[in-house]
Amino acid sequence: MLAQWRLAWLLARRFRRGRERSRFLSFISASSTFGIALGCMVFIVGLSVMNGFGEVLEERFLKLVPHVEFRAVEGALEYPEMIFDLAAQHPEVTAARASIRTQALVQQGREFVGVQVNGIAPEQTQAIAEYMPATAWQALQQPKSVVxxxxxxxxxxxxxxDNVRFVVASERGFQAPKRVNLEVVGLFRFGGQVDHQLAYVNLATARSLIGLERGVTGVELEVTDLFAAERIANEIGYQLRDYVYLDHWMRAQGHLYRDIQMVRVVMYLVLILVLAVACFNIVSTLVMTVQEKRRHIGILRTMGLRRGSLVKVFMLQGIQNGAVGACFGVLAGIVLSLSLPTLLAALESLSGSTLLASDVYFVDRIPVLIQTVDIVLVAAVAFILSLLATLYPAWQAARIEVVDAISS
Structure with a gap:
C-alpha cells in the first residue's frame, strides 16, 4: 500500500515538473498556487487584526465598563451589603465595588459641557488608576476633588x-439645579470618547453632588467569564431584596463584540469563496494535464497501473499546488501580521496622517493577535478545497481507455 502511494507521488511530481509542459499550463498552475497563498496570507492577517481588537476590547476597554451592574431604581440601595455577600459567595465573581453614577453639566464661564460623573471608592477601583498619575489617584480621596x-x-x-463648577439636576421635583465647585486634582488619558465624557470623584463627593446622605446607588461586579455576565447578573439579582436594574456589559457595549464576531464570520465566508476561486485554477490545470498526458496515461495503463493508482496520481498533483500555496501563504501571513503595526506606523509617519485617531478610538495602533486555531483553520480550508478540486480531473483521467490514449 505504501509503495503504491510512493509511486503515485513520484508520478505526480513528474507530471507537475515535466519539461514538455506548455508555458500556458505552467502559468495556470503557478497562478493557482499564488492565489491560494495570497488568500491564506490576507485572511490570516485579517483574522489576526480582528483577534487583536477583541483582545483590546476584553483586556482594556472592559476595565472601565462594569461586567455586571446592579443599580437602584430610585434613590440609594437599601441593602448593598447583601449584594457584596452574594458576590463573595459566587465562584465566578472576582471583585465587587460600590459606585454612584450621575449626569451633570460642567460650567466654565458661559460654556456648559455634559459629562458623566462616576463616584468610586479608590481603594476598591484600580482599573482607571493605570491611566492617571499616582499623585492624582491619591488626591482623588480628598473631598471636593475631581479627575x-x-x-x-x-x-x-x-x-x-483649577476649580470647575458642576451643575446637577435635582431629583426632587422642580427645584433649582445644584451647583458644586470641585478642584481638578489630575487628568486621565484612556483614549477615545472616554476622555471627553467621563469625570471621576470619590463616593463622598458624589453623594454631595446628588444630595444623598448615605449609601450608594449601585454595585459593580467583575466576573471571570465575560460571556457569562448575563447569567451571573440574573443568578445574583433574583436573590436581592432591593428593586434594582440588572445590567451587564453585553447590553451596553456588546455591539462592539458582535460587530467583531460578525466581521470574523464574513471573513471566513469570503475566505472559502476566494480559495474556491483559486482552486478552479487547479481544476483547469489538471484537466489540461489529463488531455496533454493522454499518451503517457495509456502507456502507464499498459504497464499495469490501475485506475485507482491513476486517480491518486492526479489527486496528489493537485494537492501539491494547494499545499505549497497554503504553506507559503501561512508563513507570509504570520510574518506580515507580526510586522503590521511597525509597517503601519512607518506609513503614518511618511503620509503624515493617522489611521486610528486617539481622540476617537480607544486604541491608537492596529492591534494584532495571532491564534493557532485560525492558522490551522485557514490551512485546512485551503487543503480541503484543493483536494476537492482534484476529484473531477482524477476521475476523468481514470476513465480514459488504453487504446484511445495510445492511438491519440
Whole structure:
C-alpha cells in the first residue's frame, strides 16, 4: 500500500515538473498556487487584526465598563451589603465595588459641557488608576476633588489645580439645579470618547453632588467569564431584596463584540469563496494535464497501473499546488501580521496622517493577535478545497481507455 502511494507521488511530481509542459499550463498552475497563498496570507492577517481588537476590547476597554451592574431604581440601595455577600459567595465573581453614577453639566464661564460623573471608592477601583498619575489617584480621596479626562479638560481649558463648577439636576421635583465647585486634582488619558465624557470623584463627593446622605446607588461586579455576565447578573439579582436594574456589559457595549464576531464570520465566508476561486485554477490545470498526458496515461495503463493508482496520481498533483500555496501563504501571513503595526506606523509617519485617531478610538495602533486555531483553520480550508478540486480531473483521467490514449 505504501509503495503504491510512493509511486503515485513520484508520478505526480513528474507530471507537475515535466519539461514538455506548455508555458500556458505552467502559468495556470503557478497562478493557482499564488492565489491560494495570497488568500491564506490576507485572511490570516485579517483574522489576526480582528483577534487583536477583541483582545483590546476584553483586556482594556472592559476595565472601565462594569461586567455586571446592579443599580437602584430610585434613590440609594437599601441593602448593598447583601449584594457584596452574594458576590463573595459566587465562584465566578472576582471583585465587587460600590459606585454612584450621575449626569451633570460642567460650567466654565458661559460654556456648559455634559459629562458623566462616576463616584468610586479608590481603594476598591484600580482599573482607571493605570491611566492617571499616582499623585492624582491619591488626591482623588480628598473631598471636593475631581479627575477629568484630558479631552474634556482641553475643551474646558482647565488644568490641574483649577476649580470647575458642576451643575446637577435635582431629583426632587422642580427645584433649582445644584451647583458644586470641585478642584481638578489630575487628568486621565484612556483614549477615545472616554476622555471627553467621563469625570471621576470619590463616593463622598458624589453623594454631595446628588444630595444623598448615605449609601450608594449601585454595585459593580467583575466576573471571570465575560460571556457569562448575563447569567451571573440574573443568578445574583433574583436573590436581592432591593428593586434594582440588572445590567451587564453585553447590553451596553456588546455591539462592539458582535460587530467583531460578525466581521470574523464574513471573513471566513469570503475566505472559502476566494480559495474556491483559486482552486478552479487547479481544476483547469489538471484537466489540461489529463488531455496533454493522454499518451503517457495509456502507456502507464499498459504497464499495469490501475485506475485507482491513476486517480491518486492526479489527486496528489493537485494537492501539491494547494499545499505549497497554503504553506507559503501561512508563513507570509504570520510574518506580515507580526510586522503590521511597525509597517503601519512607518506609513503614518511618511503620509503624515493617522489611521486610528486617539481622540476617537480607544486604541491608537492596529492591534494584532495571532491564534493557532485560525492558522490551522485557514490551512485546512485551503487543503480541503484543493483536494476537492482534484476529484473531477482524477476521475476523468481514470476513465480514459488504453487504446484511445495510445492511438491519440
Amino acid at each position: 477629568l479626562g484630558t479631552g474634556l479638560a482641553e475643551k474646558l481649558g482647565v488644568s490641574e489645580g
